[in-house]
Amino acid sequence: MILDIKNLSKVFGSFCEDCLDKTGAKYNSSICPTCKSVVGVNSVTLALKQGEVLGIVGESGSGKSTLLQLIYQDQKASRGEIFVKEFVGRDGKRKNILDANLNELSYLRNQLMSMIYQNPRLGLNYNFSAGGNIAQKVIMSGNKKYEEIRNKALYFLDKTEIPTSRIDDYPEYFSGGQQQRIQISKALSSNPKILLLDEPTTGLDLSVQAKILDLIKELQHEIGFAMVVVSHDLGVIKHLTDITVVMKNGEIVERGLTDQILEDPQHPYTQLLVSSVL
């Protein structure tokens, strides 16, 4: 497995003994009845194979983004384990990334994983040029050779259909769709094993959305990284993913092959979701 998540939970606020037991889909609530903390993610277990693409769907507030942020360590989990292939401790055994020290965290975030945010402002540094942004990621992943870094920037800009003549332009001078492409270039330039995407095309107009989705799909096929895609848009999930999990109140209520889930949903909540009632 490239990614192996066991019993992962995130509670915002104090963590009492009822937080996980008395919230979730069964209770139709993410708020602990005892201490009133919000349970963002409740006891999630899932695994991803090399090259596999996982979709996470669910209504607003169901915990999709929080789950992704826990994987990328943008947020600290309250409880649970996350294992990433190639991330091992001194004893050579796989190590829970929740126990990573600062150096290890930087290795995880700069080499093993990359995140693409809905808002390119979160993934790009607007004080650096397009090429500078890519260079920053490449340098953080350990490559310090100027010529190689510049070539890598040119390669990925070309791949994502940004004119390479604009390598020295700053992000704010690009359109929203182009900024998203630069974010994709930056994320892929460190050659990550796992790419995390949080609503990568929400907010872009439809024709731009379709092009970006095609681009992501093409790059995934070509490079073969594993991918976790969060989206409320079932069209995006259908287009990109092999397997899907459905979240409600912080829990996974259904999982399976994406086609099966979309064509023959079993859980009443998924049935509502697929029939677009939610």
Ligand SMILES: Nc1ncnc2c1ncn2[C@@H]1O[C@H](COP(=O)(O)OP(=O)(O)OP(=O)(O)O)[C@@H](O)[C@H]1O
């Ligand atoms: N920093 C925080 N403090 C308190 N509660 C939070 C915080 N971040 C998220 N939450 C809560 O955790 C729950 C899950 O939020 P999350 O953003 O993961 O949902 P989501 O499924 O991604 O929603 P959306 O589709 O609207 O982005 C929600 O109830 C949310 O209000």
